[in-house]
Amino acid sequence: MMNRHDTSPLTAEEQHPHRGEWLRDIVFGLNDGLVTTLVFIMVVNGVAAGRVVLVALGEVIAGGLSMALGAYLSAETASDIRDYRIAMERHEIRNEPDEERAELRDLYRRKGFRGGMLDGIVDHLTADEERWLQAMMRDEHGMVEENHRHPITDGLLVGLAFVAGGIIPVLPYLLPVPYHPVWSYVLTALTALVFGALKSRYTLRSPQRSALQFLIVVTIGTVVGAGLGLALHAV
Secondary structure, eight states: OOOOOOOHHHHHTSSOOOOOOOHHHHHHHHHHHHHHHHHHHHHHHTTTTHHHHHHHHHHHHHHHHHHOOOHHHHHHHHHHHHHHHHHHHHHHHHHHHHHHHHHHHHHHHHHOOOOOHHHHHHHHHHHHHHHHHHHHHTTTTOOOOOOOOOOHHHHHHHHHHHHHHHHHHHHHGGGTTTOHHHHHHHHHHEEEEEEEEEEEGSSSSSSHHHHHHHHHHHHHHHHHHHHHHHHHHHH
């Protein structure tokens, strides 16, 4: 029976969700939307206070579209490179099997395998083309097998996250509250803290450290944006 106080790495890993690949795109888009829009508001607030909402929403939409297209192109490029490497490796396995087998043997020799064990591993991996291909992609190119999302999905995820993050600093300007820039910062900071804590579920960082990292980024953006706004207002 496993001790309830067991804190082995395997136990710690099983206590957390196993798949968090989507979080990278969400963090990228949401954080960019939060900080970019907040900085933008701080800059234009003193210069075009009467049109902050309209201008900021325009910036959010344009930024979201730009982020979506950029993420799509990035994912599409990565997919094309991956497909090209797979096709080339498959071609070499079929047309240059001796050279590829020698490469695989050398790769596993570097891992410390010798003698009959090395022969057995190489024979097993090269007995099936797909298994051989996967071994070469993993051990030679460092490409692990995983479920790759469609580039359109990546684009939508990043773009929508940017828009969602960008709308949050604008909300105070749609409500009857005083000191709009202050409330923009407060809402953005709270969102950053919550999402930073959520991020810790998929990383080795504590919720406090992860949340603080997000808050520091938001605060730096606010200070820079406010400074630029004051400088432009003084011109």
